[in-house]
Amino acid sequence: MSLAFHKKSPRRKGVLASAGVLTPLLAIILAIGVFGRHDATATVTTDKPDYTPGSVVTISGDNSNGFGYQPGETVTVHVTHDENDWEAYCQPSPVVAADGSWSCQVTLSADPSVAVGSYTYTATRPDGTYETGHFTDGSIGTYDQCANDDGDGYSSGGKDGCDWINGNLNKNNSTYPEGTATVQRLAIFEYVPGSTHTVTFVYGTTKGGKHAYDFLTHWNWSEDWIAEADLCQQITGCATADSSENAHGIPPDPNVDDAVEFADAGLRQFVMRGGTITGVSTPAIASGSYAGDSETSITVSFTVGPSSGPMCSTKQNVTTCGVVLWFGAHVALGDDWEAFNGTTGAGSIAGSPYHVQLAAEDGASIGQRDNQMQASAVIGVEPAVVVIQKVCVGDGQATFDFDGTGTEVDPEFQLACGASTTFNVVPGIKTVTEATPLPTDWEFTSLVCQSQNSPNGNANTPTTVSGRTATIGADAGETVTCTFTNTLVEPPQASVSVSKTANTTFTRTCEWDITKTTDETDTTAEIADGAQATFNYNVTAISTGCTDSAWEVSGTITVVNDGTVPALINDVTDSIASAVVTCPGTPFPITIAVGGQLQCTYTAAMASGAAGSNVATAVVDDGDNPDLEFESEPAGFSFTTPTTTVNGTVTVTDTLGGNLGTCSVGNPPCPFAYPLSFPGVAGTCTDYPNTATIVETGDTASATVRVCVGLDLEVTKTATPSYNRTHDWSIDKSVDDTTVEIADGGTATFTYTVNVTYNGYLDSRIVVGGLITISNPNDWQAITLTSLVDAVDNGGTCVFVDNGPYVVQASGSINVGYRCTYATVPAGTGTNTATATWDAAAYHTPTGS
Structure with missing residues (x-):
């Protein structure tokens, strides 16, 4: 009989009848009926297609198929077992919601002998119309064990090798001496690819204090004659799934001594095909104690392989896969237990206590799945x-x-x-x-x-x-x-010779100073506009001393095997405490063949530059005796010439003078002289900073000069002429008769004569006047005039209204009033000119007026 147990993963959802023909074991077949009339578009479902004993089943319905549930009506849901008289109703009965949906729950029996099987449920409306469906409490079937005939398999009677049976092993079909292991096999199909699961086994460990199956082990612990075809007998895809075979060690049972069980889990393993074992629990007593009857449990965790595996099949577009698990149950050897604690082995027990039960799948009981062996199959063997x-x-x-x-x-x-x-x-x-x-x-x-x-x-x-x-x-x-x-074997003593070199290195770092001056005592030059001021710069670089550092002694240490046997070198050291010795082939020990050598290098950082010497030591292994030490001759060393000089020669640059040159330690102070000319800016003073730098050290020295440039004063003026002219006139008046006598009411007429005569004119107050404005465009100096003259070219005499001295402040100006008078009004036009003069040399201006 095949050990193929069919089981769908509980993670798969319920399937409608409209999906077609389903796998018989786990199919959920739904139907809609009206007084016996069925419709293939039913929408009553369960939350899962398959359950374990004691599970809660959720049943739901709706109007997605137009069945006609009315809001507020009560639905009667009746669940019956298809193989026995178990039944249940949803309590309370569900009431249809406003959207036409409803759901309810029933709880399956926790007794596997009652619960396992297929179920039918019916949802009936008040008008008698109904829908039906089915689900299962999956049965894992059986698993089997190898009947081995006389101990090495069948070879006649239509049987070859193992006869895989679900019944008892007994003297008619098997021979298992104490110390051997019965072969157990479990095959489960209908798993979702990639899903994870557990199976739990419970095996009888003692009966009345006598040991039965004392531990689990590899399937070929004793039955190594079982062939590939025998292992996979009647299991589809098993033989071609050999590439997926994997093993997982069985943890030691804490209740079994290592001398009995063999503590190395690599010798005791579960083996699987079609999936991967991800864990095995530590065996633990499930019931009783070793003093009486006891059982031990162990759980195997695994992940189902991919859908492409040879143990997978596709039905109705749904792919499921199977796994196969093998292991051995060790028949307790009385001599082991007697030597350990004085107890006995399996051969001393009567009846059928040697059972290995498949107790649970995914933590849920699956009913009685028990492989047993009668005492008649056990042979007590004298060890x-x-x-x-x-x-x-x-x-x-x-x-x-x-x-x-x-x-x-x-x-x-x-x-x-x-x-x-x-x-x-x-x-x-x-x-x-x-x-x-x-x-x-x-x-x-x-x-x-x-x-x-x-x-x-x-x-x-x-x-x-x-x-x-x-x-x-x-x-x-x-x-x-x-x-x-x-x-x-007393080995000859090794002998080596040691030689060494000692080289020194150190760094000398030099410090520098730099100065910068100009030849001029006054760093400010005053020049006239258009001229240039020249300054002569002097830069001096001087070494202020050098400091030595980073003293190091280094070299090679050569160890030559000049003895007659290979030399095992345990260490090579140097007498300088800070020395770090590096040898090829480390870590120690290092073997030097006869006539060969080991050349090491060393470096030692020193605290000062003091001269000295050092010695190298090779430590040679002398077996059980203390190590031998071989020393080199002392190697002297001193620090004279630096291997690295920092800032021994430096470069001097200048921000305006450019690259001035180099200077080296040991030379006198290095002077660098150069002139620079600056035009300045007319009317103001301009600073010219200039920095010399030692490039390597960053030391600097600066000098700043100032150039002030003088501009001429600016003179402007106004001229306004004026004079008074007086005209002379005379007038004479006469009448023709001065007296006339008339009668009352008459008129008298007089004739008057008036004569006006122009006698000429007289000019006076003839003047030309205005302001002379003198402006100083220089913002850095005031200028005092040496003279101020105003003159006209048409005969007038000019005088100043404002008297000197005249001082024009920096960036300022003054106004001087003047007046030119004339005896007579000059004929035509004239020119009035004002002339200001100052000391051009004193005020560094281009001209003096």
Whole structure:
């Protein structure tokens, strides 16, 4: 029978009937009915297609198919088990919401024997119309174990190798001696690709204080004859899924001694195909105690492989995958437990206590899935005894490594001189090899094995010796003692010669100073507009001293093997405390062949430049004796000439003079002279800063000169002429008769004569007057006039209204009034000229008037 268990992931959603034909195990088939009439567009669903015992199932409906749920009406939901009489109603019954939807819940039985199976639910409206659907509480089926006939598989009767069965292993189908392991196999299909799951196994560990299955292990712990085809028998895709096979170590059971279980998890493993084992829990007692009846549980976590795997299939456009898991259940060996704590093994138990139960999937119970073995299949085997002894010849102690193979022989162990170890083993072939490399200075001498209590004088399964390997044929009841002898070889003492060099380096850093002056005592020059002022600069660079630093001694240390044996160098040092020695091939130790050499380098930072000497030492391993030390002759050193000089020669530059040149330590102060001319700016004073710099040190010296440029005064004037003219006139008046006598009422007439005569004119107050304005365009000096003259060219006499002295302040001006008088009004026009004069040399102006 195949170990193929079909199970869909609980993460898959419910599927409508309109989706087509579904996988029979987990399909949710829905229908809509009106008094027995069914519609394929039903929209009643469950929240999952499959559940575990004790799960809460949520059932929902709506009008997306136009079924006609009316808001406010009550829906009766009835759930029945298809294989037994279990049933349930949603309580309370759901009431349809305003949008036509409703939902309710029922809880499945927690008893797997009741819960597992398929279910039908019916949602009925008040008018009798209904919808139906189905879901499952998935059954994982069975898992099986290998019936091995007489212990090495079937070869007749239509069977080949393992006969995988769900029933009991018994004397009619199997032979499992104490110390072997029954082979368990679990296959589960219908998983969503990439989903994660767990399976939990519970196995009987003791019965009445007697040990049954004491630990889990690799499937081929004892049944290594099982072939590939046998492992995958009746499991689709298993054989071609071998590339996905992976193993995970089984953690040691804290209740089982390492001598019984073998603590190395690499020897005890779960093996899977179609998925990846991601974790295995530490075995823990699930019930009882070792003093009576007990069971131990263990959980395997895994991730299902990708959808492209050979154990995957696609149905109705849905791809699911399967996994296969193998492991072994170890039949407790009485000799192991008796030697450990005086208890017995599986052969002493009657009945069928040797069970391995598949207890849960994804944490939920899945019902009774139990592989059992009757006591008749267990053979109590008298163990064989293998004794390994270590004999050492010579005055020394060492620990030797050994490799072992075969059930219950440690794969790796150690023995010191004079020690031995004993293995109680299941009869069969075992090997023990003294591992290499051997401890230093020890060599293999001999290996001798002797047999006691052999059933047939060591003829049944002979023991042979080859070099450092004993192939031990351990028969039941036989004791085989193998003695490994090693001899200490006293090696010749190594000898080396040491030589060295000592070179010095140090840095000398020089300091500098710089000055800058001009030849002129006055750094301000006053010039007339259009001229230039010239200054002669002097720059001097001088070394103020040098400081030495970064003293270092370095060189090579050469170690020559001039002895007769290879020299094992444990260290190479130098007598200078700060020395750092670097050797090729480190870390130590380093081996130098005979005639070979090791050349190292060293550097040592020194606190001062004091002369001295140093010695190199090579430390040579002398086995168990104290190390040997070989010294070089002293190498002297002194610090005379610096290897690095900082600022020994410097470059001097100037912001206006450019590159002035270089100066070196040891030279006298280095002067640099150069002239510079500046035109200045007319009417004002201009500063010209100039900095000299030592490029390498950044030291600077500056000098600033000032150039003041004089401009002539500016003279402007106004001229306004005026005079008074007086005209002379005379007048005479007469009448023709001065007296006339008339009668009353008459008129008298007189004739008057008036004569006006122009007698000429007279001019007076003839004057030309105005203001003379004198402006100073220089903002840096006031100018005092030496004279101020005003004259006309048409006969007038001019005088100043304002008397001197006349001083024109910097950037200022003055106004001087003048008056020119005339005896008579001059004929035509005239020119009035004002002339100001000053000391041009004193005021550095182009002219003096």
